[in-house]
Amino acid sequence: MSELQQKDDMDKIKVSPTDMNIHGAKLTRRGFLGGAGTLMVSLALNPTLSFAKTKSSGHSLNATLPASWIEIHADNSVVIRTGKCDFGQSSIYTAYRQIVAEELCIPVESITSVISGDTDRTPDGGGTFGLLRTNVLNLRKVAAYTREAVIALSAEKFGVKKEEVTIKNGVISAGTKKTSYGDVVSKQALSLDIPVSGELTEFRGLVVDGEPPLKAISEYSIVGKPVKNPIVRPKVSGETTWVGDVKVPGMLHARVIHPATLGSTLIEAGKVNKTKYPNTQVVVVKNLVAVVSSDEYEAVKAAREISSTTKWTQWEGLPTSEGLEEQLKTKEKWTDVPPIKSGATKGDVNAKSAKSLQHDYFVPFHKHAPIGPTVSLAEVKKGVITVHTHSQNPQYLRMAIAKMLGEKEDNVVIRTYAGPGHFGRSNGGNAGSEDEAAILAHTLKVPVRVQWMRHDDMQWSTQSSAMHSNIRIGLSDDGKIATYQAVHSGPPMQDDRPIGAILAGLDTISPPTPDNPFRVHNAGLFIADTWVYEQVENVAETGRGMFQIGQHESPIGVGLRDHSMRTPIQFQQNFPREAAMNEAAALVGKDALQFRMEHVKEPRFKAILETLRNESGWDTRPSPAKTAKSDGDQELRGRGVSIMLRDNGYWACASHITVNPSSGVVKVERITLVCDPGIVVNPLQLKRQAEAGCLMGVSQTLHEEVAFDKGKITSMDWFSYPILKMAEVPTVKVVIAPDKTAKIYGQGSESANALVASSIVGAFYDATGKPIRRIPLRPNYVKQALA
Amino acid sequence: MTTLMINGEKRKVNASPDTPLLYVLRGELNVMTPKFGCGLAQCGACSVLMDGEEIRSCIYPFASLVGKEITTVEGLPARWQKQKNLPDDSERLHPVQQAWVDEQVPQCGICQFGMMIKATELLESNPRPSDDDINTAMTSSGPSPHLCRCASYAAIKDGIHRAADIIATESKTSNLKQAVSHE
Ligand code: FES
Ligand code: FES
Numbered sequence: 001m002s003e004l005q006q007k008d009d010m011d012k013i014k015v016s017p018t019d020m021n022i023h024g025a026k027l028t029r030r031g032f033l034g035g036a037g038t039l040m041v042s043l044a045l046n047p048t049l050s051f052a053k054t055k056s057s058g059h060s061l062n063a064t065l066p067a068s069w070i071e072i073h074a075d076n077s078v079v080i081r082t083g084k085c086d087f088g089q090s091s092i093y094t095a096y097r098q099i100v101a102e103e104l105c106i107p108v109e110s111i112t113s114v115i116s117g118d119t120d121r122t123p124d125g126g127g128t129f130g131l132l133r134t135n136v137l138n139l140r141k142v143a144a145y146t147r148e149a150v151i152a153l154s155a156e157k158f159g160v161k162k163e164e165v166t167i168k169n170g171v172i173s174a175g176t177k178k179t180s181y182g183d184v185v186s187k188q189a190l191s192l193d194i195p196v197s198g199e200l201t202e203f204r205g206l207v208v209d210g211e212p213p214l215k216a217i218s219e220y221s222i223v224g225k226p227v228k229n230p231i232v233r234p235k236v237s238g239e240t241t242w243v244g245d246v247k248v249p250g251m252l253h254a255r256v257i258h259p260a261t262l263g264s265t266l267i268e269a270g271k272v273n274k275t276k277y278p279n280t281q282v283v284v285v286k287n288l289v290a291v292v293s294s295d296e297y298e299a300v301k302a303a304r305e306i307s308s309t310t311k312w313t314q315w316e317g318l319p320t321s322e323g324l325e326e327q328l329k330t331k332e333k334w335t336d337v338p339p340i341k342s343g344a345t346k347g348d349v350n351a352k353s354a355k356s357l358q359h360d361y362f363v364p365f366h367k368h369a370p371i372g373p374t375v376s377l378a379e380v381k382k383g384v385i386t387v388h389t390h391s392q393n394p395q396y397l398r399m400a401i402a403k404m405l406g407e408k409e410d411n412v413v414i415r416t417y418a419g420p421g422h423f424g425r426s427n428g429g430n431a432g433s434e435d436e437a438a439i440l441a442h443t444l445k446v447p448v449r450v451q452w453m454r455h456d457d458m459q460w461s462t463q464s465s466a467m468h469s470n471i472r473i474g475l476s477d478d479g480k481i482a483t484y485q486a487v488h489s490g491p492p493m494q495d496d497r498p499i500g501a502i503l504a505g506l507d508t509i510s511p512p513t514p515d516n517p518f519r520v521h522n523a524g525l526f527i528a529d530t531w532v533y534e535q536v537e538n539v540a541e542t543g544r545g546m547f548q549i550g551q552h553e554s555p556i557g558v559g560l561r562d563h564s565m566r567t568p569i570q571f572q573q574n575f576p577r578e579a580a581m582n583e584a585a586a587l588v589g590k591d592a593l594q595f596r597m598e599h600v601k602e603p604r605f606k607a608i609l610e611t612l613r614n615e616s617g618w619d620t621r622p623s624p625a626k627t628a629k630s631d632g633d634q635e636l637r638g639r640g641v642s643i644m645l646r647d648n649g650y651w652a653c654a655s656h657i658t659v660n661p662s663s664g665v666v667k668v669e670r671i672t673l674v675c676d677p678g679i680v681v682n683p684l685q686l687k688r689q690a691e692a693g694c695l696m697g698v699s700q701t702l703h704e705e706v707a708f709d710k711g712k713i714t715s716m717d718w719f720s721y722p723i724l725k726m727a728e729v730p731t732v733k734v735v736i737a738p739d740k741t742a743k744i745y746g747q748g749s750e751s752a753n754a755l756v757a758s759s760i761v762g763a764f765y766d767a768t769g770k771p772i773r774r775i776p777l778r779p780n781y782v783k784q785a786l787a
Numbered sequence: 788m789t790t791l792m793i794n795g796e797k798r799k800v801n802a803s804p805d806t807p808l809l810y811v812l813r814g815e816l817n818v819m820t821p822k823f824g825c826g827l828a829q830c831g832a833c834s835v836l837m838d839g840e841e842i843r844s845c846i847y848p849f850a851s852l853v854g855k856e857i858t859t860v861e862g863l864p865a866r867w868q869k870q871k872n873l874p875d876d877s878e879r880l881h882p883v884q885q886a887w888v889d890e891q892v893p894q895c896g897i898c899q900f901g902m903m904i905k906a907t908e909l910l911e912s913n914p915r916p917s918d919d920d921i922n923t924a925m926t927s928s929g930p931s932p933h934l935c936r937c938a939s940y941a942a943i944k945d946g947i948h949r950a951a952d953i954i955a956t957e958s959k960t961s962n963l964k965q966a967v968s969h970e
Binding site: 089090245296373375419451454684689693694695727728 | 921
């Protein structure tokens, strides 16, 4: 909306003397309606005024209206809307409902639906990350504005002062007078304009401004309850429509034939055998080759055949997965991207110390590896492109699709559905198939569904960045850390370019560069693992970034594309720090848990470490264990510990494992996780999240490494990219021990996912007396470490 | 044209005979709970019961399944009600599904259809499985382990034990009812 138009609208709205200022939001009334027949009446009836400056107004909700976020019906049922999506975290269906119900002072059951993700049906945009950290603040503030407006209206109706009105369990009262949300909103035509800022289709979306009074935490009664996730039942009964289930009349099924290597260009696409595949055609847009058919299995078969006759140029430009560690350690020059120092850097790390250690650590590339490969359906109707998909940042995807097709954002709608968890891969909008579906639907003028096959998802999606770290620790005579120095080096965190757009030679945002003003898309490597050992006087942490591996060398600018996963960069940096801490403790003959206790200052850390000691049955003693040895085919036992600070949440983990030196097999027997995440919104969901997050960490620690040769990723399926299986699952004990004075909502699964790796390698050292400084703990690496 | 027996109903199929059952179920018959995960019999997302045995629908040409009884998650409630002679109740879930709700098993949920099918197969032959039995069923009894990327494995174990409890209780009640009605 132009400023002129906005002024025009402002003129049309006469602020009448009955308008109210609700903590900076404007409540406008336009007369009374009858009480009857107003079942769908919501708080805002007149969406005429917009203060939001946003590029996308067509097919968007007006975020200045509370009804775009929270819709209260005359029967007291409530609908909430959020641009965030669910990937298995459950937060938008559990914690979000609890937090909004808490602010409105209504039972959580009154919030009967949550509309999420769809760009034409949700107001805010932004990515699905930090759900309880920053994102829920929008809805919480809107709820607070709404409650304050309803209190003001009720006070007026009762003829009392606002201060005399209370709301409890949905009942609004003052003395003996009573009313309800439904009553208040159904009899009037109301409009409450709330202040918002930001850009709808930018990475972080819109932010609700102002400071409406938030309910005091001491008065909470819904936050903290183990509310069940209402979408579980429709999911397990089979009622939920999943992204791959969406069908529209006349749609075609596509399989994409991706290039032979990450740098190949098309020489010639294979031809369709029309006798065998009568309903099939090949579509070529530059280097994007697709096989399209009205019959899905025909498309699968034809694609297999055509792919073997499609000719690509050959390309080599990757260091190979075997050579990656060496590449990062000795071959990269680290001159392209300015290094970044962490805020914890202080003192003189070159100060002399009695003992010291200095080691290299390595985390390989990991795959997000959703169980269902990415799938999307796109259709073009009356100039509007609709993409049915599963995305963690649908408004940002909308921007990317519009940019790619040279369309206005107004003409793009993203609809979202339940889909496989992919742990951050689409927090910049796309997971892979969305843009390819849009290009094909745009080209063919019919709806097209693109389903990636398992190998497409393994070979053509982004991956979680690899990291090489050098850690130097100096220890004083009394066995305390005198100096800590870390240099973390690796490729950038996030490439949000849609792959189909790159292949088709269409417009995209830039890949990560050293000068990108947006941190997430900058090639610089920041320190994501918050420093926790405050007793240490001399600290230096440096991140060294680079361009994505192979991207510059690739004629199509692809290479190994990086993308944040679960605990991005912090996973990669916590592993070396905590692994080195275990080794430092051993060097001075101290117990690894006690050693940490001596180096933290924060009482919350001390408290969880003490709880961990008790809950895990920790035997306080230095590592290695008395039984430790590095050969033989006995199972050797060991235990290790690690800690992490993330999103103001304090986490500690103990792993008990066995190592069989002659087979190289590592088994994790049990894990104890203690967390003080802050305010626990939902202990039931937090426990399940932490448990699963932690087990995914075990999977990464034991099995996962993306394999690639000089031209392509060679991890193609679940044999070449194995993950954790049921028989390998340890007992997981999750202890939730929140600090009662915390003022911040606790996040769940990320830290649990990230800190388990370092406790396992600590346990490995304890069991064998030999350190392992890389993951995964596959038999071949284990044997090398023990040799 | 071929006829398949899906969830107790005869369904006509037009697809070419080499089409894997998964594509027939999802594409032609609108039976959507079997999911496409790998198409390689490596993950279990597409699992269905064939005469009570868990198979991977992504690799079985449907024509080889004529005359077999195919059950998907959509058909689990009716399967249970028939086994226990319970009255038709569209609201009532199979004990495995109910346990999945009670224990809040799914994270994203995409793998859970296959997990529930495998759990049903297990519980039909072994109503009180131990952790080891569960490990074997979910890891080594089929063509590949049943994979969950969200790693909800601990919850799945809890779910199977809970389902065993529900089955035990419901079986007692239904046996009692049968005994009463035979008197
Ligand atoms: S889809 Fe059939 S086993 Fe993976
Ligand atoms: S719950 Fe997400 S893959 Fe199993």
